[in-house]
Structures are given as structure tokens and as C-alpha cells.
Amino acid sequence: MRPRPRECGAGGPLTLRVRVGPFLVAVQADDERVIRAIRELALDDSAVEDEVARIGEAAEDDAAGFAEAMEDGAASSAEAVCTLALSTAGRADSADFPPRESAVAVFEDVELHASPAKRTLVVGRGSVVEIDVAAPVGRGRIAPLHVLHPWIVAHRIFTLSVIELMRGLGACYLHAGCVSEGEKGILFCGASGGGKSTLTYALARDRFSFLSDDGVFLRRGPSGIEAFSWPEKLKLDRRSCSFFGELGTYADTTAKTEIPLRRTGIKRIAKRAFPVAIVVPARTAERESAIGAIARHDAFARVLAQTIPLLDSAEMNAQLDILSDLVAACRCFELKAATDFDRIPSLVRDAVFSTKEEAA
């Protein structure tokens, strides 16, 4: 039985290890609620490892010492360890934040500021995370109001910090669902509300392994473009839940719901895959779903629209290189999805893994 995080003050900061594909993110926090919010985000326990640890002798800003303290038999299997230290003590003053106008990207209440060696996330003008991209190490101050809202801690502060940490490790984020069969991955790429999560789940409850219903990281490895994820809880709205018997309980909810693994029909979780297909979902009023090949440049345009905000020309070009290599390595399809979800997995499997020549 894993030890549960304990209250701060009983011995030191609290820590959590989060596995993101081949990497480890070691999270340090001085408030149990921060740790709990991040743990709650995980699909299952394989992605997070509680650690009751006292940093002890390591200085507060000794990130290297902290990382070293986190490395043990489990962590040493990671390709790299990055650290994220989140503090709720000491209120960040608005004067500490860069001016909003200097943000390179703004998404709802989140600003991303960039300089050659540092990224700064400002959330709701109350919390700030500074990320040393070269290390990569993140240090954040979380506003008390945000601590009271676990969703902000998990989905804004933590998730967006991880995206920037992964960027420092050469991986770019793609807003896409992903399943795999063996090592071969299938990406469902499209705008929010287009059916990615529902289609990803339909395949994952069949015989495919689940990586993510919302986003994956892409990087160039020795064997080609690799996708990896940190599996978060599945998020479906009530209409989508209504199509799957095992999710009937969630069909009564009013908004998108995070569904724990044990309540889903997901049979296997994967953390890494090599994409062999990109599927762009589209809705159809027809009774039966249909899948057809699309041109690579069409697929590339769709994929490009689902990448995260761009920072500078060098980074954009590096990202375009990964994306164009991804598209070159994949068969590309459009899936006009009806509600025959019991049929869609075999439809996709037959199209993706057939030996027929792909139509131009």
C-alpha cells in the first residue's frame, strides 16, 4: 500500500512523481491539496507515485539537489527527470508578473511569456510558474484562491507547466486523441467538440490500448516520430457517455466528466507509440460511419491547427519538422462518424492496417 501524502509541516515538502512517457516529472509542493489535485487528474496509479519525502538538506532553490533526491530505482529508468516546485506560501504580487501585453500567447486566463532561456506562465494574474527550459526546471507560486480550485491547479498550472517542461526536452504537444495496437499508434486529430474523445474511447474499449483522449507529446526518436502521453482521466460529455452502456451513470451529468479508469471499458493503457495513422473526425447524419483516405497536406493542415501556441521562428521550424515527418510517416484518413460505435473500431482497424494502396 502506497503511503498517502501527509500534511505539510509534519516534516517537509510533499512530492509526487509523474511519469510522462519516457520522462519523469518530480513535483514538489508545500500543500497537500496541490499534490491531491494532480493525483486526481491521473487515469490510474501507474502514472503517479506518491512519495513522502523530506527534502531536508537540499536548499529551497536547489533544483539539482531535489532531482537527485528523487532519483532511485524507479526514477533511474526515466530518460530524464525534470522538476516542478510549486509553493503556496508567499503571495505573488502583480508587480512580479510581466505585463500582459508582452505575452507571446494568451489562452483564456493563461498567459505565456518567453525569453531565450525561460518560459513564464501567468495564470489568472494570481499564479506564476517560471520554467528554465534548458534544465528543465519549473518553479511556481500558486495563489491561495487557485489552491481552492483543484481544476485550476491540475489543468492550468500543472498541465501547462508540463507542456513547457516537455518542450525543453524536445517534445511538442499535439491536441489529439491516441490509441495503439502494439507499438503502432493512431492519432485522432481535430478541434474540440469534434469527437476525438468519443472515438478514442470507442477504440480503447475495443482491443486498442489507450494513450490519451486529449493530447500527446511528439518527438523525434531513433526509430522515427514517437508519441507519448501522461494518461489523464477520460473526459466525455453526457451525450457521448450515453452511447456506452458501462458509462450510463455519467449520462446524467450536465458537463464533461472526468471518468476514473475502473468505471470505463478501457482494457489496456499504453504510454508510448509510433503513429502510423492520422484520423480526422467529422460528424455525419448518416446511419453508418465511413472512412476514406485524405491527402497528406489536408491532414497536415488539420494537425497544424491543433498544435500549441508558437514562440519563435526556430521553435516553430523545429515543430514543423516534427509534424511534417509525422504526416509523412502516417496514412491519413477522414472518419465520418455516426453513432455506430460498436462498428467503428473494426472500420478504423481495417482501413489503417490494410495492405491496400492509399488513395491519393
Add this chain to the structure above:
Amino acid sequence: MYTINKDVAFREVDGSILLVNLKSGSYYSFNATATFVFRLLSQNKGISEILEEMCRFYDVPEETARLDLEGCLGALVREGIITLNGGESDAPPAA
């Protein structure tokens, strides 16, 4: 001379150019004519050369090619993708 702004990044995939304007955050997928023109601009070709290539490749009269080229260049300038610099006249030569 038209130059491609340094705030853009692009790739050619299966004969079509996809481009990102970092300043505006907009994405573009070029049609065949725009891809043809942009590819030559990226090779630092001048307007006269581009016009000549268009006439040859599309087998159209110069006037037709000039109208298409002017339309294409105007759109690229409006979207902040290329800039007209000083120097030699870049107006497509009159008939």
C-alpha cells in the same frame, strides 16, 4: 523585390505549401497558384522571372499570368507574409 517575412514558417507537403504566420498566429494552406508563386519567391526569384515561369508552366498569355500574379502577391502582402522592398521595380512588366 518581394521578400518573405521572417515571422513566417512553412513546409511543402505533397506539392502544397502550409504556412504559419507567427505574428498573427494564422495558418494558411496555399492553392496551386499560390504554392507555385511562393516557391519561386522563396528561391529569391524576381517578379519578371516568376511571370515568365507562370506563362511557361501554365501555358497562358502574359496578361492572364500577370493578373493572377498581382492577385496572389496582393493577398500575400495583406496577410503579412511577404513585403515589397525598395530597389528595382517589382511591378510586373507591362505588355
